[in-house]
Amino acid sequence: MSIFAPKQFFALISFIIMVGLVLYKVQQARNGKVPTIRKIAGLEAIEEAVGRATEMGRPIHYTPGTGNLVAATFAGLEVLGLAARTVARYGAQIIVTIRRPLVLPIADEIVRNSYMAEGIVESYSPDSVRYISSEQFAYAAGVMGIMSREKIAANIMLGYFLAESLMLSETGFKMGAIQIAGTDNRSQVPFFVATCDYVLIGEELFAAGAVASGNPLKLGSIAGQDLGKIYAILLLVIGSVTVNLGLNFLVDLMSK
Amino acid sequence: MGSITTWMAAIGTLGLLSFAWKDNKFYSICEHIYVASGAAHALVLGVKNIKANAIIPLAEGKLLAIIPIVLGLMFYARFIPGQMRWTRYPIAATVGIGFGQSLPRLASTNFVSQIRATFKVWSFNSVLVIVGIICVILFFYFSASKRGQRFLQYPSRFGRIIMMMAFGALFGNTVMGRLSLMIGRLSFLFRDWLGIVG
Amino acid sequence: MLEKIQKMDQRIIYLVLLIALSFPMFRPLGLPVSIGQTSQDLYDFIDQLDPGSVVVLSIDYSPGAAAQIHPQTIAITKHLLSKKIKIVYMGLVQYASQFTTDAIAKAGDYNPVYGQDYVDLGFKPGEEATVSAMSKDIHATFVTDSDGTAIAELPMMADIKTASDIDLVIAFDSGGTRHWYVGQMQALYGTPVGCALNSVNVTNTMPYYDAGQVIGLLNGLRGAAEYEALIGDPGEATINLDSISSGHLVIILFILFGNIAYFGLRNSNKRKEA
Numbered sequence: 001m002s003i004f005a006p007k008q009f010f011a012l013i014s015f016i017i018m019v020g021l022v023l024y025k026v027q028q029a030r031n032g033k034v035p036t037i038r039k040i041a042g043l044e045a046i047e048e049a050v051g052r053a054t055e056m057g058r059p060i061h062y063t064p065g066t067g068n069l070v071a072a073t074f075a076g077l078e079v080l081g082l083a084a085r086t087v088a089r090y091g092a093q094i095i096v097t098i099r100r101p102l103v104l105p106i107a108d109e110i111v112r113n114s115y116m117a118e119g120i121v122e123s124y125s126p127d128s129v130r131y132i133s134s135e136q137f138a139y140a141a142g143v144m145g146i147m148s149r150e151k152i153a154a155n156i157m158l159g160y161f162l163a164e165s166l167m168l169s170e171t172g173f174k175m176g177a178i179q180i181a182g183t184d185n186r187s188q189v190p191f192f193v194a195t196c197d198y199v200l201i202g203e204e205l206f207a208a209g210a211v212a213s214g215n216p217l218k219l220g221s222i223a224g225q226d227l228g229k230i231y232a233i234l235l236l237v238i239g240s241v242t243v244n245l246g247l248n249f250l251v252d253l254m255s256k
Numbered sequence: 257m258g259s260i261t262t263w264m265a266a267i268g269t270l271g272l273l274s275f276a277w278k279d280n281k282f283y284s285i286c287e288h289i290y291v292a293s294g295a296a297h298a299l300v301l302g303v304k305n306i307k308a309n310a311i312i313p314l315a316e317g318k319l320l321a322i323i324p325i326v327l328g329l330m331f332y333a334r335f336i337p338g339q340m341r342w343t344r345y346p347i348a349a350t351v352g353i354g355f356g357q358s359l360p361r362l363a364s365t366n367f368v369s370q371i372r373a374t375f376k377v378w379s380f381n382s383v384l385v386i387v388g389i390i391c392v393i394l395f396f397y398f399s400a401s402k403r404g405q406r407f408l409q410y411p412s413r414f415g416r417i418i419m420m421m422a423f424g425a426l427f428g429n430t431v432m433g434r435l436s437l438m439i440g441r442l443s444f445l446f447r448d449w450l451g452i453v454g
Numbered sequence: 455m456l457e458k459i460q461k462m463d464q465r466i467i468y469l470v471l472l473i474a475l476s477f478p479m480f481r482p483l484g485l486p487v488s489i490g491q492t493s494q495d496l497y498d499f500i501d502q503l504d505p506g507s508v509v510v511l512s513i514d515y516s517p518g519a520a521a522q523i524h525p526q527t528i529a530i531t532k533h534l535l536s537k538k539i540k541i542v543y544m545g546l547v548q549y550a551s552q553f554t555t556d557a558i559a560k561a562g563d564y565n566p567v568y569g570q571d572y573v574d575l576g577f578k579p580g581e582e583a584t585v586s587a588m589s590k591d592i593h594a595t596f597v598t599d600s601d602g603t604a605i606a607e608l609p610m611m612a613d614i615k616t617a618s619d620i621d622l623v624i625a626f627d628s629g630g631t632r633h634w635y636v637g638q639m640q641a642l643y644g645t646p647v648g649c650a651l652n653s654v655n656v657t658n659t660m661p662y663y664d665a666g667q668v669i670g671l672l673n674g675l676r677g678a679a680e681y682e683a684l685i686g687d688p689g690e691a692t693i694n695l696d697s698i699s700s701g702h703l704v705i706i707l708f709i710l711f712g713n714i715a716y717f718g719l720r721n722s723n724k725r726k727e728a
Binding site: 007008010011012014015035036037038068069070101102105106108109132133134135137138139141142144145148149166186187189190191193194201202203204207222223226229232233235236237239240243244250251254255 | 272275279283284286287288290291293294295297298331334340343347350351354359360363364367368371372374375376377378382386389390393394396397398399400401405419420422423424426427430434
């Protein structure tokens with residue numbers, strides 16, 4: 001019996017190549033060669049949003065999405081750290097709403113640490129991070145109510161979203177809040193594009209997470225993934241050209 | 257005019273729909289009932305899951321069930337002052353298992369199979385697909401140098417246009433979905449509740 | 455005028471849409487149903503299966519998406535029962551069993567026998583890990599059905615043990631479970647996968663369909679109506695399709711007026727500035 005599952009050999013090789021590229025760039029970053037990541041407008045707008053909310057004396061709503069502990073949730077939580085630090089610095093108020101119980105302790109710790117990092121842990125309110133419901137639309141109904149009653153001035157939604165995306169962003173739009181949203185779920189990006197001021201599309205969310213963390217290793221991993229994209233483009237171009245020349249070696253190789 | 261449960265569902269539906277008019281007390285009451293019933297449902301389901309996946313296997317002598325039980329209990333360490341760090345272990349286990357599980361899918365299904373599917377005999381459509389894919393990938397290239405960014409400017413702009421077109425198609429499909437949800441509710445109100453439609 | 459259109463109270467839009475959706479319920483328009491290729495492919499695949507084949511229906515939608523997906527479940531159940539194909543119901547979302555019970559009840563007069571013609575394994579937590587585990591060993595993954603009966607006691611399950619014993623899996627999916635079936639079953643075991651989806655998930659499933667990783671798919675309520683037409687048994691979806699059509703018409707008109715107002719205002723503002 002083969003040690004590989006059938007037709008998975010090339011996938012394994014590709015995986016090793018891409019992980020290798022990420023490790024290479026992470027190692028470079030560790031040695032001090034930190035890559036520069038292009039500006040992400042949505043991330044830079046966080047300070048503007050918090051500033052505006054502070055001026056208006058109204059809270060900022062933040063949600064790290066409705067997904068479980070998936071990559072997008074972690075990216076949303078990384079940016080939560082940045083947003084919460086900015087909120088603490090400005091003396092504004094943040095309301096973080098949570099759908100997944102697993103995400104609650106992490107979000108809670110991040111907000112608390114952000115206030116601690118700004119030296120005002122006494123200003124941290126345990127009521128800032130609120131578990132609403134793990135039922136999708138009960139969560140949406142609850143958050144819509146909070147956004148409306150608390151008269152939020154800014155709405156930041158970064159993470160994995162499903163159908164609740166439009167319900168939340170539409171409510172934020174009605175409230176006249178400045179809205180920053182991002183998700184890796186392609187189905188929901190159109191709604192954010194239609195209703196929000198700044199949108200992070202797909203992988204921009206992960207890059208924003210890395211930038212917000214300020215961690216050179218994470219920035220290195222983003223650069224490593226960029227090399228992985230070049231690998232994908234090369235496969236695409238070589239495969240397409242060779243197939244049209246009547247050569248099927250790459251198709252055969254990729255089928256192994 | 258339906259049973260008491262139909263009436264409850266109808267009142268809940270009207271209450272939540274009233275938000276479209278404006279935020280009001282009726283919506284607020286229905287919202288709180290919905291959130292509360294969601295919490296109750298999750299609790300009942302949670303107990304059922306713990307019983308089926310942890311307690312019963314343990315009672316049947318499957319000692320390995322102790323591992324998820326202990327990991328699950330560690331989540332509650334956040335309620336013990338100063339012991340929050342213990343919650344990190346189950347989170348790490350959950351993330352690690354999830355990542356390991358999804359690896360074959362990501363590498364094979366979403367990468368190799370999808371790239372292989374684009375190797376087609378050139379036609380206007382197939383070339384457009386390849387150019388579109390490359391430009392969209394370049395839109396997500398983050399670590400280019402200043403010179404590189406100038407070079408990527410045009411392909412990534414084209415990639416953005418392609419994505420916006422895809423989002424338009426997505427939006428159209430979703431509008432249909434949202435209408436279906438509304439139709440489902442209207443159908444319930446007119447047929448099951450009021451009985452004015454056959 | 456243009457400014458009035460642009461700043462129209464959203465509630466007017468809601469009201470017009472409400473009327474457009476309700477009207478056909480009282481006065482059906484009887485518009486014809488055209489069949490899309492993706493629905494036809496799913497139907498054809500099921501139709502060529504031999505009696506006694508095994509199809510797994512993974513009921514993975516929440517009540518919020520039921521208006522779109524549940525009519526698909528009923529239509530496909532009818533088709534499978536009419537072909538005497540064995541059905542294994544299960545779910546990766548907690549509401550699976552209540553939808554299964556309803557689908558069987560509404561499937562008509564086929565009188566399927568539980569344990570011989572169909573089984574309901576119910577909801578199993580674990581998401582992708584469950585799909586991976588059941589691909590290797592269904593009996594060890596589920597152990598009991600939704601009522602707590604050991605699946606070893608269900609005659610139909612005697613020969614259904616791994617992904618290789620399944621002739622087709624259909625993910626009735628309002629979230630993301632189809633990705634797990636494609637990744638864990640289709641890619642690793644070659645088990646054919648079909649999808650029955652709410653509309654929002656269709657566009658990002660098309661790459662799977664184009665690459666042959668998904669054999670066919672149904673698109674929301676429209677897909678359900680198409681399937682009802684294919685099996686020659688018009689049901690709830692067909693009745694509601696008129697409402698969809700009139701709703702679309704209204705939305706298209708609003709988009710047109712909105713854009714005319716937007717560009718008209720922009721041009722007149724530019725002229726004023728000049």
